[in-house]
Amino acid sequence: MPEQNEPLKHGAEEPVHDVAVLGGGSFGSALAKVLGENGHRVHFWMRDEVQAEEIRTTGINSRYMPDVVIEGDILPTTDLGSAVNKAEIVFVAIPSKAFRAVIKENSGNFPQGQIVVSLTKGIEANGFKLMSEILQEEIPQCRIGVLSGPNLANEIANRELTATVIAAKDPQVRNKVQDLLGCEYFRVYANVDIYGVELAGALKNIYAIVSGLASALNMGENAKAMLITRGLAEMSRFAVSLGANPMTFMGLAGVGDLIATCTSSKSRNFRVGHAVGQGKKLDDAVAELGQVAEGIYTLELVKERAEELGIYMPLVRGLFEILYGDAPISAVINKLMMSVQNSDVEFILPRTVAE
Numbered sequence: 001m002p003e004q005n006e007p008l009k010h011g012a013e014e015p016v017h018d019v020a021v022l023g024g025g026s027f028g029s030a031l032a033k034v035l036g037e038n039g040h041r042v043h044f045w046m047r048d049e050v051q052a053e054e055i056r057t058t059g060i061n062s063r064y065m066p067d068v069v070i071e072g073d074i075l076p077t078t079d080l081g082s083a084v085n086k087a088e089i090v091f092v093a094i095p096s097k098a099f100r101a102v103i104k105e106n107s108g109n110f111p112q113g114q115i116v117v118s119l120t121k122g123i124e125a126n127g128f129k130l131m132s133e134i135l136q137e138e139i140p141q142c143r144i145g146v147l148s149g150p151n152l153a154n155e156i157a158n159r160e161l162t163a164t165v166i167a168a169k170d171p172q173v174r175n176k177v178q179d180l181l182g183c184e185y186f187r188v189y190a191n192v193d194i195y196g197v198e199l200a201g202a203l204k205n206i207y208a209i210v211s212g213l214a215s216a217l218n219m220g221e222n223a224k225a226m227l228i229t230r231g232l233a234e235m236s237r238f239a240v241s242l243g244a245n246p247m248t249f250m251g252l253a254g255v256g257d258l259i260a261t262c263t264s265s266k267s268r269n270f271r272v273g274h275a276v277g278q279g280k281k282l283d284d285a286v287a288e289l290g291q292v293a294e295g296i297y298t299l300e301l302v303k304e305r306a307e308e309l310g311i312y313m314p315l316v317r318g319l320f321e322i323l324y325g326d327a328p329i330s331a332v333i334n335k336l337m338m339s340v341q342n343s344d345v346e347f348i349l350p351r352t353v354a355e
């Protein structure tokens with residue numbers, strides 16, 4: 001670990017590490033690029049041989065990141081076993097719907113003690129499992145971490161200044177990820193609250209959809225701030241009731257990611273909300289996006305879970321009614337505005353009024 005104020009070093013003077021990135025979409029490409037630029041050998045796994053060949057020969061992933069050249073020692077492959085076998089550390093950027101299947105099918109390829117870090121911001125439908133829980137179940141021989149934060153893939157790929165969070169119980173995992181990824185445009189902060197960091201990343205997608213809707217309706221800055229802040233209250237209420245640490249939501253993975261995605265049309269979840277706010281059907285909005293918007297699945301799961309546990313989540317309920325119940329947006333807004341007025345920060349002043 002570098003001493004306080006000692007500059008990060010990358011390039012010729014640093015040892016080259018073999019790393020694997022699983023998932024050839026936007027975020028896998030962005031992370032592969034950071035690792036490649038930091039001088040590491042990147043075994044970059046994707047399903048599609050045509051895509052692998054394109055990256056091998058041109059450095060470009062034209063479907064997901066057409067304007068960016070992924071430079072460095074990048075070795076695209078469709079052989080997951082060999083990618084994982086050669087790597088000291090594996091980063092997984094596969095959408096939540098396919099996450100378990102890919103890991104399970106290849107579980108025997110992950111050696112004892114290998115570090116495996118999830119980059120995925122979603123929840124598994126069956127049993128409300130987070131990706132770190134899936135890793136724990138499918139490859140218990142590995143050491144697990146979660147990377148989450150305000151990390152819009154395109155900005156990272158364009159070397160725009162970015163910070164993220166590595167959450168892991170094992171300090172060696174945290175240090176390793178900081179060492180491998182940190183550079184002049186990418187900073188990695190550490191946390192031990194895996195569940196909180198991971199839940200924050202998944203939950204904020206819901207509020208990015210809400211914010212996209214608000215933007216399409218030309219809501220003012222006060223309204224946008226209200227939505228983001230009440231979103232934060234709601235997601236931290238939910239996560240804390242499931243065992244997360246509320247303070248995690250003060251950090252990059254909580255409020256940081258919420259700000260990035262709720263204020264930017266670069267967020268795919270925001271874009272889905274915006275399209276629905278303009279009158280598009282959800283299915284059409286998702287089809288036009290052509291990339292994953294995890295929030296639409298997370299919304300259904302969180303609504304169901306919140307109801308089971310009796311957790312008050314009016315924005316989740318309202319968005320669900322709009323996306324899946326065809327409720328008029330104006331009626332939902334009116335119901336939210338006219339509901340019982342309550343505590344601002346419930347960790348200071350508990351909510352007292354029954355809904």
Ligand SMILES: NC(=O)C1=CN([C@@H]2O[C@H](COP(=O)(O)OP(=O)(O)OC[C@H]3O[C@@H](n4cnc5c(N)ncnc54)[C@H](O)[C@@H]3O)[C@@H](O)[C@H]2O)C=CC1
Nearest residue numbers: 024025026027028093095098119120121151152153291292
């Ligand atoms: N794009 C971003 O800015 C960020 C994305 N994430 C998270 O990373 C995860 C992946 O997202 P993106 O790369 O952005 O999605 P994407 O939509 O850009 O790409 C998805 C990739 O997953 C692959 N894939 C889908 N099903 C698969 C399967 N069964 N087996 C193997 N590969 C499969 C697709 O072929 C594609 O390469 C998501 O959970 C997302 O929330 C996290 C931080 C930032």
Ligand SMILES: O=C(CO)COP(=O)(O)O
Nearest residue numbers: 149150151152267268269
């Ligand atoms: O999680 C993200 C940025 O931190 C990406 O958000 P979207 O999936 O909405 O694009």
